[in-house]
Amino acid sequence: MEGIVDSHVHVSLLPFEGLESMSLAGVRKMIGCSLFFGAKHAETLFDHFHQMLTLSVSNASQNGIKLFVAVGIHPMGTPEDWPRVIDALPSYLEMKDVIGLGEIGLHEGNRREQDVLREQLKVAKECGATVIIHIPPQRRTEITGKTIEIAAAIGMEPGKMIIDHAGLDIIDLIDDFGAIPGLTIRQDGLTPHLLLNHLERFRRGVLNSDYSNLKPCDPLSVPRTVRYLELNGGSPEIIARIARYNAEEFLGI
């Protein structure tokens, strides 16, 4: 299909050739999400954001891909002086190519992670920004519930949130809250086969690769999934929605 959108890519970890392969497979827009594993200082994240907004935007453009960037503090890379990053986020949200905050959220779910998430959601709410939320591989229903509880407590608009790495275990929680499910395709999570068998339940979602170097990853997981769904009788209308139009409408891109 035309104009695939990959809604969650840790683009600073993606080689130039990865962008080329994605372009050849039909990806035309992507969301670059922040993640600097083990960041110790606010400046580390500022440099990370800067690199995405310069080098990564340029490399994507050279491959015919429009890159939009989400900035924020990932729970696996929260600096000691994280409040300094919070203070800077509103100015980033005014920059060209920045479409929101992400990837943010709870990984272990401890008090500090909850504080960092809450402060970022407050910024998003005040700025009217969209957010991309991480759900970890373990204690998923509990962490999803806690995330929703924090968002609801500060009055965050559910329709401004992508809750990512959705699966059958949490799709009802996400739908009931009114957020957009992020559909990360990988071997140990939502597979193309599982998605095909439950396509209707995931029809509000946005496909992504969540490409990073944290675990085995496939930068082509979105186009491969589109092809698998197309060849195995998936509804063309739903395929187009989850691979392109839901993300374009939700993010205004």
Ligand SMILES: [Zn+2]
């Ligand atoms: Zn991610």
